[in-house]
Amino acid sequence: MSGYNREMLSPIGSGEFLNPKPLVATNIHKEYDKRVILDGVSVSINPGDRIGLIGTNGSGKTTLLRILTGVEQPDRGSVSREGITIGYLAQDFTMDGERTIYEVATEGIAHLVKALDEFEAMSSDYQADDPNFVSRYDQLLNLLQYYDAFNLQEVVQAVLKHLGVGREIDAKVSTLSGGQIMRLALARILISKPDILILDEPTNHLDLHANLWLREFISEWQGGLLVVSHDRDFLNEVTTSTWELADGFIQPYGGNYEFYKxxxxxxxxxxxxxxxxxxxxxxxxxxxxxxxxxxxxxxxxxxxxxxxxxxxxxxxxxxxxxxxxxxxxxxxxxxxxxxxxxxxxxxxxxxTPAKIRPNLVESDAHRGKRLISARDVSCSYGDMVVIEDGSMDISFGDRIALFGNNGSGKTTWIKGILGLDYVVTTGDIQLAQDINVQLLDQRYAIVDRGQSVLENAQRVAPFIPPGELRQYLARFLFRETPEVNKRASVLSGGETARLALAMMVVQPVDLLVLDEPTNNLDIESIEQIEIVLQEFQGAVLVVSHDISFLRNIGVGKSYVISKKRLSKLMGTPSEGEHFKEELLGAL
Incomplete structure (x- = not known):
């Protein structure tokens, strides 16, 4: 047994096994329905690159990623990726529900199983006098040590645990939630250690623990990285350069997101x-x-x-x-x-980018007053107690963040104190008389997808003349007749969020409740929401792990749900790392 088996040792990860070749795309053109998405884009990703790709929803970010990874072909142009292994996390994919979690997590490292079998066979009959044998043995040893393949099952379990997959490794994929499946897909990629990581919104379904672990993993990563993310803190920490995709062209910037801004x-x-x-x-x-x-x-x-x-x-x-x-x-x-x-x-x-100018009509009836007082409240989901003896006060003008790991009971608590569901089993809840509460859920349920933008607005504000309502919608960037007549079903995520907010605050509102408002939005849309909330004078209760967003809207109180307990944190998101440490300790 002699010689160097490249096929068996690939995919190569980093360090000694890093493929030094760059991924190169040249003069990429792509159109959809005669609309130019990519107009002669030429880019390269080298080992060690840390690139953040930003652009509005619909600008072509995902299309570019799919072309770079070979999932989709350009109309014109070429991509050179020969000999390079790529780990691509897409936003949409399918996974066989009958396979086990371990099988899926390790499918990118089947070569390691073969290498481990070969190494064990060579170890049982070691031939110290054969230089080719010794060379091959050393190559296999280096590979297996690099991947920590001698403890493969423990490594896989550790990655799955850090990312919060939350099941035994022999459980079937069909037992996982949608968020857990996304985290399993990310684990599969990270375990395989490819030459280049290409990640499309990797933090979308991660709690704070998993988010921070992923940042640490990438900080030690020696391969190339191209990432699309709406998490500005994440981009600032893991990237050193930025590509802006707009009007079919890439404009590079020599720094992270903060430098780009x-x-x-x-x-x-x-x-x-x-x-x-x-x-x-x-x-x-x-x-x-x-x-x-x-x-x-x-x-x-x-x-x-x-x-x-x-x-x-x-x-x-x-x-x-x-x-x-x-x-x-x-x-x-x-x-x-x-x-x-x-x-x-x-x-x-x-x-010059258009700016949202909400010019809100403010509520004065409850200014300076307490809106909700919850004392020793316990909530159940079915027969399972989710929260025990929780207390929270919400006054006009408060900015409150609610944290908790996935499944901890955040949505249950919100429904309980607002009286939206029969989940409260014990405790006392007092709501101020005649308060106007608006809830923005993750599905934007307030928006009727079968109606136009204008029709949706008219449904919640029939008392406003159409001309004035058009002027109001224009302040939320629905300015032209085609925009206000567009069906809500064809709106982007950012447009839908803008419309939902416009519908919610068209009348004076005392309390806005937002459940993960930044999920699946581009950064520009998030910043537009921030402008609305910065102008809004009432109270805000928000569920989010986006620390940048919470900091920018002025969150001054934070609560965390952990182990069925609701507790108040001492710090605020504006305190940066100190706040994150306190939050992690409480989760």
Whole structure:
């Protein structure tokens, strides 16, 4: 048995086994229904790269990932991935429910099982005098030690535990929830240690423990990484460069998301200065045109006052013609310059992102008052007690975050204190009289998918004239007639979230309850929601593990549900790592 079996030793992970070749995409073009998604994109991913890919929903991020990984083919262009192993976490995939968790988790490392069998066979008949044998033996040993394959089952169990899959490894996949299946898919990729990780929203179904563990895993990762995520703290921690995908093109930035935002802020400030400058140029050009008009008119009046014998008729006609042509030419030049400046101004404005401007009608009836008081409340889900003796006060203006691992009872608690379900078994709950509470669930149930944007708004606000309602929707970026007439069923996740919020706050609201509002949204949509909540003066109770989001909306109180107990934390999301440590200790 001699020689180096590359096939058996692949896929290679990092360090000694890292494939040094980059993944290279050249001049990638892709269209859907005559809409250009990717317009000549050329990118490369090298070992050690840490790249965050950002862009609005529908900009083509997932399409680019699918093309880079070979799941989808470009219309034109090429991708070089020969000899490179890629671990791709997609947002949508199928998994055989009859297979065991262990079988799925280890399917990317079947080569290790073969290598382990070969190593054990060689160990039982070690041939120290055969250099080829010794070389092969050492290669296998290095590989198996790198993957910790001698403790393969323990390694697999540890990864599954850290990611919160939460079942015995011999259980069938069919016993898992949708979120657990997503975490199992991520575990399968991480265990296989490919050359390049390409992850599409990997934190979507992770609790805080799993999220922080994944950050630590990636920080020690030596292979390449391309990740799409709406979690800004995650991007800041795990990436060192950023690709922005917009209008079919990639614009690279040499830093993490925070660096990208700083650069975008500088660009926006420069655009605003350019708008001011060009607006001034337009006014100057307009004045020049008016000046030319007045000069021509004055010249014509002057000609009428001259006596016929002042000039020879031929000479008079000649000079009049020349003056008229000169004046006309100057006018055309001025108008051409103005039109050119106007085109430049419109081009700059098109590059300036629209901002949501909610201008909310605030509630005054309960300002400064307590809205909900819950004392020693226990909640059950069926026959199972979920929370015991929990207490919480919510006053007008509060910003409260509710944390807990998946299945801890967060939604049950919310339904209980709002009286939305018969889950409260003991305790006392007091609600202020006539309070207006609006609940935004993860499915945006307030939005009727069969109605248009305008029809949805009219359903919750029939007292507002259509013209005023259109103006209101425009402040939530539904500005044009096609946008307000669009069916809700074809809206993106961000558009649906905007519409849902617009419907909820069209009337004065005392308390907004938000259940994982940032899930499945792009960063731009999340920042638009933040603007609405920053302006909102009432109380907010939000379930979320997005620390950036909680920090930006000004959360000042935090509760955590763990082991059937509801407890209040001392810190706030604005305290950064100190708060995360306290939260992790409480979970």
């Amino acid at each position: 700083e650069q975008k802020g500088l660009q926006e400030a420069a655009r605003e200065r350019e708008v001011v400058r060009l607006s001034g140029e337009v006014r100057k050009a307009k004045k020049q045109i008016e000046k030319e008009k007045q000069r021509v008119a004055h010249s014509a009046r002057k000609d009428l006052t001259r006596k016929p014998d002042d000039l020879d008729k031929v000479r008079a006609h000649y000079f009049k013609e020349r003056a008229t042509k000169t004046a006309g030419r100057k006018k055309r030049v001025s108008e051409g310059k103005r039109n050119e400046i106007l085109e430049q101004l419109e081009a700059v404005k098109r590059k």
